[in-house]
Amino acid sequence: MSESLIYELSSPGRRGTPTPKLDVPEAELPAGLVREDLPLPEVSEIEVVRHFLRLSQLNYAIDKGIYPLGSCTMKYNPKINEVTARLPGFTGAHPHQPEGLAQGALRLMYELQEHLAKIGGFAGVTLQPAAGAQGELVGVLIMRAYHRARGDTQRDTILVPDSAHGTNPASTSMSGLRVVQIPSDKRGNVDLDALRSQVCDRVVGLMITNPNTLGLFEENIEEIVGIVHGCGGLVYGDGANMNALIGVVRPGDIGIDVMHYNLHKTFSTPHGGGGPGAGPVGVAAHLIDFLPDPVVVREGTDAEPHYRFHRPSQSIGRVRSFWGHFGILVRAYTYIRMHGSEGLRNVAEHAVLNANYLRCRVRDTYHVPYDRMCMHEFVAEGRISGTGSTAMDVSKRLIDYGVHPPTMYFPLIVHDALMIEPTETEPLRTVDAYAETLLRIAEEAVSDPALLHEAPHVAPVRRLDEVQAARTPVLRYRRQP
Amino acid sequence: MVYTPHTDDDRRVMLEAIGVGSLAELFTSVPEQHRFPKLDLPEALSEMDVLRELQTLSDLNLNANSVPTFLGAGAYRHWVPSVVDYVIGRGEFATAYTPYQAEVSQGTLQAIFEYQSLVCDLTGMDVANASHYDGATATAEAVIQAYNTFRKKRRKVLISPAVNPHYRAVVRTYTQGMDVQIAGDESIDTPPADLIDRVDSDTACVIVQNPNFLGQIEPLMGLADRIHARDPQTLLAVITNPISLGLLEPPGSFGADIVLGEGQPLGLGLNFGGPYLGFYATREAYVRQLAGRLVGQTIDAEGKPGYVMTLTTREQHIRRDKATSNICSNQGLMALAATVYLSVLGKHGLRQIAELNYHKAHYAATAIDALPGYSVLNRSPFFNEFVVLCPSPVARINAALLDSKPTPILGGYDLGHDFEGWEDRMLVAVTEMNSRAEIDAFVAALAAISVQERGEQ
Numbered sequence: 001m002s003e004s005l006i007y008e009l010s011s012p013g014r015r016g017t018p019t020p021k022l023d024v025p026e027a028e029l030p031a032g033l034v035r036e037d038l039p040l041p042e043v044s045e046i047e048v049v050r051h052f053l054r055l056s057q058l059n060y061a062i063d064k065g066i067y068p069l070g071s072c073t074m075k076y077n078p079k080i081n082e083v084t085a086r087l088p089g090f091t092g093a094h095p096h097q098p099e100g101l102a103q104g105a106l107r108l109m110y111e112l113q114e115h116l117a118k119i120g121g122f123a124g125v126t127l128q129p130a131a132g133a134q135g136e137l138v139g140v141l142i143m144r145a146y147h148r149a150r151g152d153t154q155r156d157t158i159l160v161p162d163s164a165h166g167t168n169p170a171s172t173s174m175s176g177l178r179v180v181q182i183p184s185d186k187r188g189n190v191d192l193d194a195l196r197s198q199v200c201d202r203v204v205g206l207m208i209t210n211p212n213t214l215g216l217f218e219e220n221i222e223e224i225v226g227i228v229h230g231c232g233g234l235v236y237g238d239g240a241n242m243n244a245l246i247g248v249v250r251p252g253d254i255g256i257d258v259m260h261y262n263l264h265k266t267f268s269t270p271h272g273g274g275g276p277g278a279g280p281v282g283v284a285a286h287l288i289d290f291l292p293d294p295v296v297v298r299e300g301t302d303a304e305p306h307y308r309f310h311r312p313s314q315s316i317g318r319v320r321s322f323w324g325h326f327g328i329l330v331r332a333y334t335y336i337r338m339h340g341s342e343g344l345r346n347v348a349e350h351a352v353l354n355a356n357y358l359r360c361r362v363r364d365t366y367h368v369p370y371d372r373m374c375m376h377e378f379v380a381e382g383r384i385s386g387t388g389s390t391a392m393d394v395s396k397r398l399i400d401y402g403v404h405p406p407t408m409y410f411p412l413i414v415h416d417a418l419m420i421e422p423t424e425t426e427p428l429r430t431v432d433a434y435a436e437t438l439l440r441i442a443e444e445a446v447s448d449p450a451l452l453h454e455a456p457h458v459a460p461v462r463r464l465d466e467v468q469a470a471r472t473p474v475l476r477y478r479r480q481p
Numbered sequence: 482m483v484y485t486p487h488t489d490d491d492r493r494v495m496l497e498a499i500g501v502g503s504l505a506e507l508f509t510s511v512p513e514q515h516r517f518p519k520l521d522l523p524e525a526l527s528e529m530d531v532l533r534e535l536q537t538l539s540d541l542n543l544n545a546n547s548v549p550t551f552l553g554a555g556a557y558r559h560w561v562p563s564v565v566d567y568v569i570g571r572g573e574f575a576t577a578y579t580p581y582q583a584e585v586s587q588g589t590l591q592a593i594f595e596y597q598s599l600v601c602d603l604t605g606m607d608v609a610n611a612s613h614y615d616g617a618t619a620t621a622e623a624v625i626q627a628y629n630t631f632r633k634k635r636r637k638v639l640i641s642p643a644v645n646p647h648y649r650a651v652v653r654t655y656t657q658g659m660d661v662q663i664a665g666d667e668s669i670d671t672p673p674a675d676l677i678d679r680v681d682s683d684t685a686c687v688i689v690q691n692p693n694f695l696g697q698i699e700p701l702m703g704l705a706d707r708i709h710a711r712d713p714q715t716l717l718a719v720i721t722n723p724i725s726l727g728l729l730e731p732p733g734s735f736g737a738d739i740v741l742g743e744g745q746p747l748g749l750g751l752n753f754g755g756p757y758l759g760f761y762a763t764r765e766a767y768v769r770q771l772a773g774r775l776v777g778q779t780i781d782a783e784g785k786p787g788y789v790m791t792l793t794t795r796e797q798h799i800r801r802d803k804a805t806s807n808i809c810s811n812q813g814l815m816a817l818a819a820t821v822y823l824s825v826l827g828k829h830g831l832r833q834i835a836e837l838n839y840h841k842a843h844y845a846a847t848a849i850d851a852l853p854g855y856s857v858l859n860r861s862p863f864f865n866e867f868v869v870l871c872p873s874p875v876a877r878i879n880a881a882l883l884d885s886k887p888t889p890i891l892g893g894y895d896l897g898h899d900f901e902g903w904e905d906r907m908l909v910a911v912t913e914m915n916s917r918a919e920i921d922a923f924v925a926a927l928a929a930i931s932v933q934e935r936g937e938q
Contacts, residue, residue, distance in 0.1 A: 002587075002785060002786060002787075003587075003591065005591070005594075005595060005598075006595050006820075006824050007595075007598065010827075014827075015827070015829055016562075016824070016825040016826055016827045016830050017562045017563075017564065017825045017826065017830065018830075019826070019830050019833040019834055019913070020560070020837060020913055022836070022837060022840060023916060023917040024840055024841050024844035024917050024920070025840070025844060026840050027839065027840050027843035027844065027847075029836075030698060030729075030861070030862035032702070033698060033729050033730055033862065034728060034729065034730065035726070035728065035729060035730045035731060035734075038602075038603075038726075038727060038828050038831065038832055039602045039828070040599065040602060040603070040823055040824075040826075040827050040828040040831060041823075041824055041827050041828065042827050042828050042829065043824060043825075043827060045562075045564060045825055048564055048821065048824045048825045049564055049567070049568075051824070052564075052568040052571075052592070052817075052821060052824075053568075053571070055587070055588035055591055055592055056568070056571045056573035056574050056588050057573060057588065058585075058586075058587035058588040058591070059573040059574065059577045059585065059586055059587070059588035059589055060577060060582070060586065061572055061573045061574070061575075061576040061577040062572075062576040062577075063572030063573070063576045064572075064573070069578060069581065072578055074578055075484070076484050077575070077576050078483075078484060080528045080531060080532065082570070082575075083532065084531070084532060084535040087535060087536060087539035088539065088544045088546065089538070089539030089540055089541065089542035089543075089544050090539050090542065090752065090753060091546075091750040091751065091752055092542075092544035092545050092547065092750070092751060093542045093543065093544065093751060093752070093753040094545040094550065094552050094556060094558070094751050094753070094891065095555075095556050095751065095753050095754030095755075096552055096554055096556065096894055097542075097543055097545060097552065097891060098879070098883075101542065101543035101883075102542050102543070102753065103541045103542070104537070104538035104540065104541030104542040105538070105541075105542050105753045107538060107541070108535075108538050118520050118521050118522060119520055119522070121518075130614035130615070130618065130755070131614065131808075131809065131810050132809065132810075133797070133807045133808055133809040133810070134614065134618070134807075134808075136807065137655075137807055141654070141657065141658065144657075144658060145657075165798075165809075166796075166797040166798040166799070166800075166801045166804070166809075167797050167798075167807050167809050169797075169801040169802035170797035170800070170801060170802060170804040170806070170807035171807040172802060173802040173803070173804075174625070174655070174658070174659075174806065174807050175657075175658040176657075176658025176659050176660070177658060179801075179802045216510075217508075217510040217511055219510050221512070222512055245511075247517070247518075247520060248508055248511060248516065248517060249508075249511045249512070249515045249517075249518070250518055250520075253515045253518065254512060254515055268484075270575040270576050270814070271576065271577065271578040271579070271813075272569075272575055272577075272812075272813040272814030272815075272817075273574055273575075273577045273578065273579070273580065273586075273589035273592075273593075273813035273814060273817065274578065274579040274580070274589070274611070274774070274810050274811050274812075274813035275612075275614075275756075275810040275811050275812045275813045275814065275815070276614070276755070276756035276810075276812045276813070276814060277810060278756075292654070293650075316654060316657065317650055317651075317653055317654035317657070318617075318647060318650040318651050318654055319618075319654050319655075320614055320615055320617050320618055320647075320755075321555055321556075321615045321616060321617040321645075321647045321648070321743070321754065321755075321757065322555070322556065322615075322647070322753075322754025322755060322757075323753065323754045324754070324755055325755040325756040326752050326753040326754055326755050326756075327752045327753075327755065327756055328755075328756060330535070333535075334531055334535060336522065337523065337525070337526050337531045337534065338483050338525060338526060338528070338531055339483055339522075339525050340522050340523065340524050340525030340526075341519055341520035341521070341522045342525070343483055343525045344520065344522070345517065345520075346483075346485060347484075347485065349504040349505075349507070350485040350487060352504075352507045352508070353487070353492070353495055353496070353499075353504060353507060354495075356499045356507060357495040357498055357499055360499050360500075361498065372510075373499075373501075373507060373509070373510060395582065396584070399582065399585055404582065404585065405582055407581070410798070424484070424485045425484050425485060425486065426486075427486040427487070427491075428486075428487065428491040428494065428495065454782070456584050456585075459584035459585055460584065460585070460587050461584050461781040461785060461787040462584070462781040462782040462783050462785070463584065463781060463782050464583050464584065464779050464780070464781050464782075464787045464788075464789045465779045465780055465781070465782075466779065466789050466791065468779050468780065469777040469778070469779035469789045469791040470777070470791050470792055470793075470794075473768065473775075473777050473792060474777055474778040474779075475594075475597055475608050475609075475768070475775055475776070475777050475778075475791075476594070476598040476601045476607075476609070477594070477595070477598040
């Protein structure tokens with residue numbers, strides 16, 4: 001099952017979808033600036049449709065089955081979101097059209113800011129960040145700007161637990177700050193003694209993921225926040241795992257100063273094969289003036305409100321063109337309106353229910369190193385004791401059973417990690433089937449290890465040679481001379 | 482509830498297996514006094530009612546596709562072939578994630594490989610990444626690539642004042658914690674040639690836009706050579722409009738080291754500013770400094786061709802604080818849209834679209850320039866945007882255009898937003914979507930407004 005490249009389907013002179021006719025006189029083309037060769041494919045419309053349809057069929061997707069990638073929250077993407085995002089007044093609005101002619105879009109953005117602020121327990125929200133990673137950069141720049149505005153310019157260090165996503169240290173160094181790593185303790189929490197030994201007047205803040213990447217709620221979160229605040233630092237919450245907390249606890253209530261939300265995780269917008277997502281950032285009152293340019297504000301009366309863009313007084317600046325991933329914001333807004341307060345709590349409760357149920361079903365076979373009540377996900381070791389099978393082998397064998405593997409080899413602090421997040425939208429039957437498949441694979445690891453090691457056997461391709469891909473990179477199609 | 486499929490029986494079975502009595506007991510690690518707050522959110526709606534509410538909000542916006550529109554300045558109303566939305570609407574693409582498991586992600590991976598190839602061919606470059614968030618952040622990543630190329634030792638970045646103001650602002654935001662000095666855009670009257678005089682051995686890169694923010698096609702011929710004559714290593718980054726590359730010589734053939742831009746014109750709607758697509762290409766020599774995802778071709782265990790994410794040691798999940806960027810995702814679905822767009826238009830179609838833009842823009846410019854009170858300020862050549870000096874403030878003219886009968890006209894961009902004293906300069910965009918009748922109506926309306934304004938003075 002393989003599909004030719006679109007270039008390989010090309011025939012000289014073949015046309016695709018017809019273009020409109022020229023209905024004005026021709027102007028003279030700019031001398032010396034016109035390109036001679038435009039080496040794009042020449043294919044017909046039906047060939048394009050079939051090519052991409054066949055490509056689509058090589059993909060696994062949530063619409064096909066369970067997709068329990070830990071830390072990614074691959075929940076069902078409701079179809080109503082796609083309908084609302086495609087309403088013509090949204091898709092056809094030009095980002096520079098006058099604010100008076102974009103009141104629907106601005107009102108939606110304002111309401112979404114307000115809803116997210118209430119869900120997270122924050123005073124203000126920016127919708128601009130394009131993704132979680134950009135949200136982190138925004139959050140770190142806000143923390144840096146806050147200290148500098150107070151004349152606290154010697155602060156240059158961000159504390160990051162060893163279980164953190166790689167984007168945390170990367171966002172820190174992009175902000176020109178230094179990373180100091182904090183180890184985890186035996187229960188999978190931040191090691192408090194290690195944290196205490198690192199806090200000082202050089203600390204900008206701590207970036208903490210809660211629940212952490214082991215899927216565990218930080219049991220000492222209030223103490224951690226207290227320690228960091230005690231040295232004048234701020235606490236950044238990585239909201240990647242917010243699906244466990246909506247309606248359960250507001251991070252702002254426990255002292256988190258800044259946090260990004262992943263709308264493509266918690267708020268059900270489609271992942272799109274890797275994007276676009278959105279990473280709004282919520283902040284406590286003392287950071288609201290530092291938010292990126294612009295935010296949406298409401299003026300006028302309740303009866304006749306008017307919404308407009310506003311640049312916060314000490315803004316860190318503009319972080320992207322225009323106003324954010326508006327189409328994604330419409331989907332997230334739709335999701336929140338479909339749920340309300342109780343509906344969102346129900347989401348978190350069932351995300352945590354599914355994760356704990358699956359954990360309990362497999363933990364006698366797959367060692368769970370920090371085995372306590374988890375939140376929306378848990379981390380097991382993928383190696384099967386007494387065999388040579390690894391997390392990779394188990395993952396690839398899952399593909400043969402027609403389901404998607406978990407996140408593997410992350411977090412780095414667990415050997416052969418399998419990070420499993422079923423999400424709340426999976427029925428019990430599907431979770432049971434996944435558990436049984438994992439247990440069957442563990443038996444196969446004993447009875448027929450080669451079956452795992454050579455998996456997948458029934459995917460569109462067999463295991464791919466990543467070493468060759470990196471050693472002799474082929475990163476584009478080139479015509480045969 | 483809405484999307485949780487559990488029955489009461491399911492919950493009972495599951496809670497028993499876990500060994501707790503209720504859902505609430507799952508959360509005992511959460512500090513009790515903060516547990517289960519009542520969120521002050523509006524009551525949940527049914528699908529029918531939510532659609533009604535959103536329809537109402539949608540109707541409060543002007544739909545720029547439904548009226549003659551001459552507004553661009555970084556986002557353009559282009560025709561989107563039907564095939565584009567058909568493909569990106571497919572659940573197999575839309576509801577997949579990052580292709581971490583290559584064996585069941587070959588559709589996404591091959592599409593990205595094709596996207597990378599198309600961007601290279603369009604820009605005349607060697608290697609393209611899987612995309613950035615938009616043109617502005619791609620510009621910031623170019624600065625970071627240049628900064629990293631010189632191991633953070635070169636501090637100066639020269640940026641043309643005719644680069645989109647949003648992009649220049651984003652570059653400053655991204656670099657505020659770095660030891661980088663952004664210069665060159667102090668006055669809008671600085672042509673790219675004048676930036677060359679400021680290139681020295683401390684200059685990491687020079688950034689120009691072509692066609693520039695004011696629509697002008699910049700004289701790129703020889704620019705790279707003259708930069709390299711002053712310092713052989715300084716990088717040249719060119720921001721470009723991808724539709725213009727259907728017609729114009731690509732920056733790669735002028736010696737650019739990085740070519741990037743906003744991919745929105747490639748089959749993405751206006752969507753009030755996003756999600757869009759930052760395309761990004763560079764030379765082979767710089768592939769290790771490239772940010773973002775890359776897809777490469779390889780073979781599987783049976784020797785069959787396949788695709789994987791590759792050269793990942795540049796990226797944050799491996800290198801953490803030493804990564805080339807913090808970017809994790811790409812604009813997957815938007816890159817797919819651009820891939821489909823470029824495929825279904827192809828070699829001939831993109832050229833025709835580019836020519837339509839060029840001819841229609843020049844037709845409109847000639848007609849406006851002939852009106853009393855208006856003059857087009859661009860020296861030829863320009864592509865599909867140009868600057869009109871107006872007889873009164875653009876804000877007033879645009880308000881009058883919106884009152885046009887029988888249909889409102891969405892006028893051009895008010896350059897007074899970005900440049901002091903330019904309140905009477907309008908940036909007009911014309912695309913293949915503007916019929917001759919629309920252009921004629923726009924010209925007639927401008928003429929009538931000019932007469933009216935003079936009458937009032």
